[in-house]
Amino acid sequence: MSHGTAPRVSEARPLAGSSVRRHDGDAYVSGRIGYTDDLSLPGTAHVVLVRSDVPHARITVDVRDASTRPGVLTVATGRSLAGEYGPIPNAMDPVPTGGQPLEIHVLPVDKVVYVGQPVAAVVAESLAQALAAAADVKVHYEPLPHVMDPEAALAADAPLLYESWGSNVMLSGTVGSGDVEAAAARSAGVIHGTLRTGRGAPAPLEPRAYCADWDARTRRLTWYGTTQAPHPLRHTIAEFLGLRERDVRVVAPPVGGSFGFKNFGHPEEYLVCVLAVALARPVQWTEDRASTLRYGARDSRLAYTASYDDDGRVTSVACDMVANHGAASATGAFGMAFAGSLAMPSGYQVPDFRCDYRVVVTNKGPWSPLRPFGKEAGVLLMETVMDAVARRTGLDPLEVRRRNWVKADQFPYVTTTGLELDSGDYEGLLDKALTVLDYAAFREEQARARGQGRYLGLGVGFEVLPEGADIPGALIGASDISTVRMSPSGDVTVLTGVTSPGNGNDTAIMQIVADRLGVAMDSVSIVQGDTDICPFGFGNVSSRGILTGGGSAALAADDVAAKLRQVAASMLHVDDAERLVLRDGFVSVDGDLEQALPIAVVAHALYTVGYIVAPDVEPTLESTRTFRMRNIRHHADDDGKIMPFSTFSNGIYLSVVEVDIDTGVVDILRHVMVHDCGVMINPRFVTGQFTGGVVNGIGAALTEEVLHDPDGRQLSTGFKTFLLPRASDVPAFEIQHQVTPSPFTPLGTKGAGEGGVACTMASLLNAVNDALSPLGASITELPAVPHRVLAAIGGGQR
Amino acid sequence: MSTTEHDHSTTTRLSLNLDGTDRTADVDPRSLLVEALRDDFGVTAPKIGCATGDCGACTSRVDGQITKTCLRLAVSAEGSQIVTTQGLAEDGELDVVQQAFWDEQAFQCGFCLSGMIFAASELLAENPDPSEQDIRWAISGNLCRCTGYEAIVAAVRTAAARQREIPQRG
Incomplete structure (x- = not known):
């Protein structure tokens, strides 16, 4: 064997952990x-949807005039399709966990439940012809009372969206263990509070687009579209159409952003199939921005009671979550309430914990899955509780977190919601963040600024994100x-x-x-x-x-x-x-x-x-x-708990803000991010996931809110009324990585797709409240838009 | 321009120089410029993200001016010289901004790229050494939902540095 000068290969795998560029x-x-809407199959017919003007009504649809317009190939309604096609398959079904049956049709058969709900599909040779004919579809509405607020929807005399349910509760449940009341009774202090999140929206830049092509000769359907889940979608399309799976091909061209919105279960995914089969030619539908924004998320109320001891240890947390789902959907979005509950009590050792959640339907557009899939509720709750305990005990908010965290030597650690946290070093995250941000110096600067009538605040947000889900009974596997x-x-x-x-x-x-x-x-x-x-x-x-x-x-x-x-x-x-x-x-x-x-x-x-x-x-x-993943467990333990998540990325963020108390505007001065998603294959891609998540979180915390008027009309229908943060609205981020490898994956990775959103929402909420604290004011509802901040200041002791 | 009856709808003949090639197509006179570029000329680099001028995904350079092509009627562009991101590369070689966007991973889904790349190019044409704040303002007419803007700012900075190092073309 040769020595010394002999040519040898590289010592290590050259690409591992390297930020190589995108291959394409x-x-x-x-x-x-080529994105979906960039494709144009020869002979494609175009779909325009006619939408409901009212939030809740029985409908009859007259398509006779529209059907005779130039270029029109067919006009479909819920009633015209109901004889042949049943409801679309559910991505997740609430029934096995005690919820209500969902029957979502490609078009509603006899009533609408939100403004903007499609009621008829006009298919024509050209988009312009379909648009023109759509104006001639006559919808007769027999209005029904509507309800937009989930707590009003829970009232005994509330109008029912789905009469057979007997109430507006799609699903309710409880997670946790121990006895929160007893724990609170023997603790030094008890805190009560409420948090609200506004209705957000996934809002990818690319709206949904679907094209189905039925080959009558081979009796095979090819579907092109904006989907995250080609195989699960193929399964449901085949089931819906009564075809064998082999006779359905789903092709997913590159998508222009998804964020959960483009998982499967949207009626239009199946509608284009029905129309393509009927016409035996390609049928394409591309939605507009207003349609995209009709799918929302969050819009929840969390009422909580937390108890603590004088040493700052949280002894119990009880949470009552009411989630406003809007209209029902087949996308499995309701699971966000469950995931948000399970994400409590985060990476903290809370011996007695309970969350009761209710998913309530109202006459808003449906919930859509949205990263981080409801887990921001758990993060916001726990980070609010930690700050509240700090205020009550006089301890520093960082110290309260240190005292309550699961320690690095305690993993694997089973939380009181039954999740087995795989690994982590939460104190290490904070130590790293403090190497970037001089905490003592900031507190001095803050005191000086207050002397000058400026209101600076620092907020902490810490997240543990259950990822790698495997949901029993659903096509979501680990x-x-x-x-x-x-x-x-x-x-x-x-x-x-x-x-x-x-x-x-x-x-x-x-x-x-x-x-x-x-x-x-x-x-x-x-x-x-x-x-x-x-x-x-x-x-x-x-x-x-x-x-x-x-x-x-x-x-x-x-x-x-x-x-x-x-x-x-x-x-x-x-x-x-x-x-x-x-x-x-x-x-x-x-x-x-x-x-x-x-x-x-x-x-x-x-x-x-x-x-x-x-x-x-x-x-x-x-x-x-x-x-x-081998650490999923679907057999319930003695407590009835399963383990549907397999990996737990985590992170801590420190936000520094300045609140202008005359205008209510919140300016982000610094945003320090330390995250741990285990081993990073391509650190630059990972960083991109987090910076993107952060700006989603900034939007959810400060600017993005889908609003409705009292008549049920959605006011936020475009980017002038639903405000995504722009480059000039956000600071440069200060980013650190910590690597605690997962013991359960061959590469030590943990998953980075949902990080940054939740802990940014929490760190900004806490930073705003830190800034407002000298005024005796605080906000409990996001986004912290100027009118909310001003209202809080007005309600404080200015 | 001539107007003809065709398939129950009226179309108008539109002639452009598109990405360096003289092109003609019959367009619906109600079409937005972005619709005509995509549907009638088959150039799909400009995207439709909002159709209200807010997101910038439809941006192209029209007669030297970067333009949100959803805010113009197609017929108003008769005789114009239009450049999309498809036409920016010279002899298959990416321009300095495109190259920097690739190198710095300044996009994820890529839907915003037309707006970001043209805004960055325009900034660098006017200001060869922009500050972070200059860059953020220059791209703030465009929305990105994926990156958090951090990598885009880095790419513009990289493009500026490289542009200062190389002699200007032409």
Whole structure:
């Protein structure tokens, strides 16, 4: 064996933890990426939806005039389709957990339950013709009383959206354990409070777009559209249409942002299929911005009682959550109330805890899944409680958190809602944040500023996000499948069941595979989002892209690598295949490039002269593997609890704000972020997830709110009335990473898709209240828009 | 311009120079410019995110001026020279702003790129060494829901630095 000067391969896997660029970034920046609405299949017919003007009414729809207009191919109504098609399948069903049955039709059959609900679909040769004809659809409304407020919807005499339920409660439940009343009775103090979150909206820049194409000859449906979940959607489309799954192909082109909104269960996903089958040609629907904004989230009230001892330890928390779901939907959005409850009591040791939640329907548009899938409720509650305990005990808010956190040596730790937190170092997060922000200096600056009539505040937000969900009975699982194959020229293709909402997980998966096979990035390509090509997968939900998509790709790549080693061992006359190293494009003996073969040569040899070079090796350079999280538990424990989440990313944020007490405007001066999502495959992509989440959180905390008038009309229908933060509204962020690897994943990753939103909402709420504290004022409702801040100041002792 | 009856609707002939090529199409005179670019000329780089001038996803350069093409009627662009992000690359080589957006991972879903890239280009044409605040103001007419703007600001800064280092073309 040669020593010293002999050429050797790189010491470490070169791509692991490296912020390589997006593999297809040049196509993006030069406008060459085709999103769904950029496709145009020959002969496509266009859909325009006629929408309800009233929030609650029985309807009859007269389409006779519209049907005769130029270019019109058909006009569908709920009634015209009801004979042939039942309700659409539910992404999640509330019934098994004691909730109400959901029957969502592609178009409502006899009544509408929110303003803007589609009541008829006009299909024409051109969009302009469909729009013109839509004006001639006559809808007769028999108005019913409507209810927009969830607490009013709980009243005994409230109008019922779905009469057969007997109430407006879709689902209710309780999580937690212990005896909160007894714990409170023996504690030093008790705090009561209420928090409210306004109605937010996912609002991706790309509205939804769906195109279905029915081939009457082969009786096969191809569906193109904005979806996060091609395989689950294929399953439900087949079920809905009465087709075999093999006769439905779902293709998901790149999407312009999802944030949960583009998971499956929207009526229009199935509507375009019905219309395509009826017309035997491609049918396309693209929504407008107002339609996108009709899907909301949050809009919840949390009433809480917390008890504490003089040492700042929280002894119990009881929470009553009322979630305003708006109209029912099949998207499984109701699960956000459950997830928000389970996310309590966060990473704190609260021995007695209970959350009672009720998901209430009202005459607003439906809830949509929205990152971080309701978990912001749990984070906001606990971070509010921590600050309240600090005020009562006179302890510093940071110290109160330190005293209540699960300690780094206590993992795995089972919370009082039954989640087994895998790993973490919460105090480490805070220590890191304090290396960036000089806390004592800030307090001095704050005191000086107050002397000058300026109101600065610092707020803490800490989040633990249950991710990697596996929901029993639903097509949301903590596993995914990937195939890795190498061609005779050494080209590697990855096929995976996870999809990318644009976050770069495709590139990161290529990094993982390239490293394990010892090849360069440009030897690897990836295919996502096509059910005819890719293995089954759950798409992108619950931060799974790298967790299970990357995990399964790593396992499959390792199989192919093992095969290459076996073949190369035979070709290089080495007995022990384990001595072979795949790196830098070569298979080498112990990393020695003088005893090496190009990987492409080994692949080619196996395909072409396998009987000679490796007669005992099965000539397959392909593997399909599943990675499934092993810490999910669906059998209930003695307490009746299951463990539906598999990984727990966490983070702490410190926000510094200045509140202008004359205008009520909140200005963010600093935002320090420390997060821990375990091992990062591509740190720049991870950072991008968090900075994006932060600005979603800033919007939810300060500016974004979907408003309705008393007549049930939605006032926020565009970006002038639903205010997304702009670049000039947010500061530069101060970002730190902490890495506590997950013990349950092959790569140590934890999932980064939902981070930053919740703890930004909490840190800004607490920062505003810290700023207002000298005035005796505080806000308890987000977003902290100027009128709310001014009202709080007016109610304080200014 | 000529007007003809066609398929029950009236169309108007529109001629443009689009991404360096002279093009003609029959468009519905009610079309927004972005609709005509996408549907009648088949150039899909400009996106429709709002159709109210708020998000900037439809931005293109029209006669040298960056323009939210959802705020103009197609027929008003007769004879115009229009450049989309599809036409920015010269001989297949990305321009300095496009390259920096790729290098700095300044996009996720990519839907906002037309607006961000053209706003950044316009800023750099006027101010070769912009401050962070200059950059944030320059791109604030465009919305991004994915990145939190941090990486976009970094990309504009990188593009500015690279542009200062290389001699100007032409």
